[in-house]
Amino acid sequence: MDFAGILTAFFASVTPMSLGVVLLGTFLGIVVGALPGLGPTIGIALLIPISYGMNTTNALLLMAGIYTGGVYGGSITAILLGIPGTTNSTATILDGFPMAQQGRSMDALGASTMASAVGGFIAALCLMFFTPLVSRIVLYFGTAEQFMLAIFGLSVIAVASRDTLLKGILGGCFGLALAMVGYDPITGLDRFTFGSIQLADGISFMVVIMGLFGISQTISLAEESRSVSKTQKLSGSTLNGARITLKNWKILLKASAMGAFFGAVPGVEGGAANMIAYTSIANGEPDKDTFGTGNIKGVIAPEAANNATVGTALIPTLAFGIPGSTVCAVVMGLLTMQGIDVGPKLFAAPPTSLYVFFWGMLFTNFALVIIALPLLRYFAKVTILPYQILVPNIIVLSVLGTYSLRYSFWDVFIAGVFGIVGYFLRRANFPMVTIVLGLVLGSLAESNLSRSLMINKGWSFLYKKPICLVLLIITCLIIILPYVKKDNRT
DSSP states (O other): OOHHHHHHHHHHHSSHHHHHHHHHHHHHHHHHHHSTTOOHHHHHHHHHHHHTTSOHHHHHHHHHHHHHHHHHHHHHHHHHHSOOSSGGGTTHHHHHHHHHHTTOHHHHHHHHHHHHHHHHHHHHHHHHHHHHHHHHHHTTOOHHHHHHHHHHHHHHHHHHHTTOHHHHHHHHHHHHHHHTOEEOTTTOOEESOTTOSGGGGOOOHHHHHIIIIIIHHHHHHHHHTOOSOTTSSOOSOHHHHHHHHHHTHHHHHHHHHHHHHHHHSTTOOHHHHHHHHHHHHHHHSTTGGGTTSSOTHHHHHHHHHHHHHHHHTHHHHHHHSOOSSHHHHHHHHHHHHTTOOOSTTGGGSOOHHHHHHHHHHHHHHHHHHHHHHHHHHHHGGGGGSOHHHHHHHHHHHHHHHHHHHHTOHHHHHHHHHHHHHHHHHHHTTOOHHHHHHHHHHHHHHHHHHHHHHHHHTSSTHHHHSHHHHHHHHHHHHHHHHHHHHHHHHO
């Protein structure tokens, strides 16, 4: 570990100008993250041409702020409007939006801010001090191990369904079917396209989420002729939400650890970590029946997990030069432009600018708290606006966010279809989380299964590879144990 380089980078990062850049980047990240359809990927991409005229330190610190702030920003619209600003905040809706409906939006926003800051801080420490070590562990996760990780995540459907197992399984199968629309990633054959050219590229995850959550929520608001908050008033405070988050430190650390782990595995993005952490924490809590109805723990867990992926997702990018997600690919491009050649040789003689970036990732989590907590009380007032004002604006926001993903009116049409489907699924009490799990993990499981079967010439990898065997046993236990406990109680 180059402690001299770390110390030199620290002093370069704490000048008034540098700290101001961190605050600016974090604020811009929060803005692009809160706007549906944008997020950190577009925020960093827009930074690339601007960074030409900036020095290396400021460019890297600005990027760190946009990245961290962008991932967190998605939770704001997820809580206030039931629309995830980014895919990383999908699970936050499940308890965050019900809290907003109960007039507790400020508590939820405070909890998401503190959980995101703590999760991101832990991940930034892992990125700074453990990248060389973790990068060697990640090497053991090939296609077979990634397939079993996806299956482990899908097994959570049995947990998330609780007393509606049949509906949960049907929802999971529906999500898996949606993930398989389009060209097969291995053979190139098209599936479930029904001759449509538009469906050949598949159905965007974010488009489905916009429909299932954003548009369907809007239909419900218009039908009930009310504001988001049923109480027409706000209670709690962002500081109270932050205090409750720190009080639940065990959940905070557990969810952060999950997010940090899943973030380090290439191909497993923050959306998956967000959902898996939520369902795993919910199943282990004594008040698990209250999750999905406005339990603040259901905000803490996914927000700690998704921001914990921010730092560790960069570990395979930096160590191997292999970006595990779109945003990591954009980050890698900007790092290369600033003279940081990512790859196996990077840590043999790491440049000081690399540690500047690490410090920036660390500082942005403090900036989140400094910037967000004072402003969130004003954002929360959107939940008491009359539906006549709110519904048209949510629809416009959803349509613009969906269109901006790929600049396609087809996506807007698909989001509308899923908005109607989501409305009826809600009325039938389908657990929406199972659909999202199937959709998020379906393509990951399918592509890695195909590769694993070809490489290993069969299913022998399930018992020949130690990591796969351990994950298989854990998956079986997750499915079986709830029913064993239920039988013991009866």
